[in-house]
Every structure is written in structure tokens, then in C-alpha cells.
Amino acid sequence: MRVWIVFLLCLAGHAMAAPVSDTVCVCVCVCVCVCVSFELAYASDLLTSDVPQEPEVGVNPVQVEIGEFDEAIEIVEEEEDVFAENPCLNHHCKKGKVCEVDESNTPMCVCQDASTCAAAEGDFEHVCGTDNKTFDTSCHFFATKCALEGTKKGHKLHLDYIGPCKHIETCLDSELSEFPLRMRDWLKNVLVTLYERDEDNNLLNEKQKLRVKKIFENEKRLQAGEHSLDLLAHDFEKNYNMYIFPVHWQFGQLDQHPVDGYLTHTEISPLRAPLIPMEHCTNRFFERCDADNDKYIALEEWANCFGIKEQDVDNDLIV
Ligand SMILES: [Ca+2]
Numbered sequence: 001m002r003v004w005i006v007f008l009l010c011l012a013g014h015a016m017a018a019p020v021s022d023t024v025c026v027c028v029c030v031c032v033c034v035c036v037s038f039e040l041a042y043a044s045d046l047l048t049s050d051v052p053q054e055p056e057v058g059v060n061p062v063q064v065e066i067g068e069f070d071e072a073i074e075i076v077e078e079e080e081d082v083f084a085e086n087p088c089l090n091h092h093c094k095k096g097k098v099c100e101v102d103e104s105n106t107p108m109c110v111c112q113d114a115s116t117c118a119a120a121e122g123d124f125e126h127v128c129g130t131d132n133k134t135f136d137t138s139c140h141f142f143a144t145k146c147a148l149e150g151t152k153k154g155h156k157l158h159l160d161y162i163g164p165c166k167h168i169e170t171c172l173d174s175e176l177s178e179f180p181l182r183m184r185d186w187l188k189n190v191l192v193t194l195y196e197r198d199e200d201n202n203l204l205n206e207k208q209k210l211r212v213k214k215i216f217e218n219e220k221r222l223q224a225g226e227h228s229l230d231l232l233a234h235d236f237e238k239n240y241n242m243y244i245f246p247v248h249w250q251f252g253q254l255d256q257h258p259v260d261g262y263l264t265h266t267e268i269s270p271l272r273a274p275l276i277p278m279e280h281c282t283n284r285f286f287e288r289c290d291a292d293n294d295k296y297i298a299l300e301e302w303a304n305c306f307g308i309k310e311q312d313v314d315n316d317l318i319v
């Protein structure tokens with residue numbers, strides 16, 4: 001899980017960080033180093049059977065992250081005979097809870113004791129809560145939230161972003177209008193990167209691959225890198241069609257719990273949480289996406305947020 005957070009941050013760092021700040025530049029360099037070390041570590045894991053394997057990665061970093069932040073899902077699977085001796089082996093609890101059996105050997109989810117969470121291996125594992133307090137890891141955060149369940153404080157507490165709490169600058173109107181320019185380009189680059197790395201990993205399904213192939217093979221495509229806002233705006237105008245699918249794809253990746261054509265605050269968290277420390281307009285951008293202010297972002301609202309024209313919003317593109 002952790003490595004995919006880094007992967008996501010890497011891509012974000014490459015594509016979304018504005019090159020005007022020394023701090024951001026340092027951050028990008030660190031990200032690249034961590035990425036390289038992950039590549040090596042992962043390759044060595046594949047070759048060495050007695051080295052603990054990384055958790056199985058999912059379709060893409062964003063989808064994998066959904067499990068990390070989801071506060072609302074509790075999946076209880078049918079118990080199989082093979083697990084009969086320990087009902088907890090096949091009983092999954094939501095984040096912040098662990099399985100215990102009662103006197104009748106029935107599994108149940110109870111709040112995890114935060115002291116049983118593994119300590120963070122680095123700052124990148126810290127998370128910031130909406131109470132502006134830094135938690136050592138997301139495990140500590142969700143254990144704490146669980147302990148507050150049923151209280152007003154617990155109800156209001158959410159995971160705000162990845163990394164230690166820090167001062168997030170106010171997002172100015174002029175900056176807010178720049179955000180989708182970088183975000184769109186970043187989404188496109190994430191998809192192309194997944195396509196390039198795909199081979200037999202099935203990071204994308206066949207329908208998605210076909211869509212991304214067209215973008216990948218288009219010679220007019222703006223290559224990944226740091227581009228001025230003027231160039232990004234010009235490219236969006238010139239190569240508008242290339243941006244339609246990435247915007248739809250991201251919506252489909254996030255709309256998972258449940259798959260209903262609407263994004264909740266929790267569903268957006270996997271995308272939002274890693275971005276906030278780097279892009280101070282993130283929260284304001286997503287708040288504005290919910291144009292009718294009903295707490296849900298519909299596909300039409302999402303597409304509009306990214307400058308996709310109404311006539312190009314197409315449910316069939318969520319493949
Ligand atoms: Ca949904």
C-alpha cells in the first residue's frame with residue numbers, strides 16, 4: 001500500500017508541482033529517489049521468495065488507495081470450511097477495527113487499540129486529521145476515530161491528507177483556475193504511465209487500454225514534464241479530445257463504494273488526500289465541483305469541473 005502512495009506522490013510531484021518553489025523542487029527529488037528504491041525493492045521481492053511480499057497491488061494506485069481511506073465499508077464474507085477453526089480469518093473489518101470472537105465463537109469487529117499499530121517508517125506515513133492533528137500512520141488515525149465512534153468529535157473527524165499537518169495556504173481565485181490545467185495533464189500522464197507499465201500486469205482492462213493506446217500513440221501528445229500554464233491551456237484547447245477519457249476514467253476509479261454515478265467525500269479521499277499537501281487548492285477545487293451543493297459529485301459535475309463539455313460527458317466511457 002505504502003509504495004503506491006509513493007507512486008502516486010511521485011506522479012503528482014512530477015506533473016503537478018509548480019516549479020516556482022524551492023520546497024516543491026526538493027520534494028520532487030525525494031519522490032524520485034523513493035520511487036527508484038521501490039522499484040529495486042519490488043524487483044528483489046519478486047526474486048526472493050523468503051522476503052515478505054508487498055501487499056497485492058490493484059488495478060491502479062488510485063483504486064488501491066480506496067481501501068486505505070474508506071471509513072464506511074465493512075465487508076463480511078461467507079465463512080468457508082477451511083477457516084472454520086478461526087472465524088476471524090475470513091471476517092474483514094473496516095479500517096480502525098479488528099476482528100475478535102465472542103463466547104460463542106462468532107466473529108465481530110471491535111475498535112483496534114492504536115498502540116497495536118505499527119510505527120511509521122517515515123514522514124510519508126503520517127496523516128493529518130481534520131482536527132489538524134498529526135497521526136503516526138493511517139492505522140493510528142482510524143483506531144482513534146473508531147474509539148470516538150458515536151461522539152460528535154468522532155463524527156466530524158476525517159482523514160484530511162497524507163503527511164504531517166502543516167499550514168495550507170489559502171487558495172486564491174486565480175490559483176483555483178490553474179488547478180484543473182495541471183490536474184487534467186496529470187490524469188492523462190497517470191494513464192499513459194499505467195499503459196506503459198502494463199505489459200502483463202493488467203493495470204488497465206482491455207477497453208481502457210484501447211482508449212489510452214490512442215492517446216499514447218498520438219504524436220501530438222504533450223509529453224509528461226513541467227509545462228507552463230499557458231502551454232497546458234493551449235494543449236487542452238488543441239488536444240481537447242485526449243483529455244475526455246482520463247477525466248471519465250478517474251471518475252470511474254473513485255466511484256466504487258457504491259458504484260452509483262456519484263462521488264462522496266470518502267470516495268474522493270484517495271485522490272484528494274495525497275494532493276492537499278502539494279496543491280493547496282485541492283479542497284476548494286473539489287468543493288466547487290459539487291455545483292449543486294448536495295454533497296455528491298455527479299459525473300456531469302465532475303466533467304464540468306475539468307472543462308469537459310456537456311455533450312462529451314458519456315457514461316459509456318467509464319469502462
Ligand atoms: Ca459512489
Ligand SMILES: [Ca+2]
Nearest residue numbers: 290292294296
Ligand atoms: Ca452535486
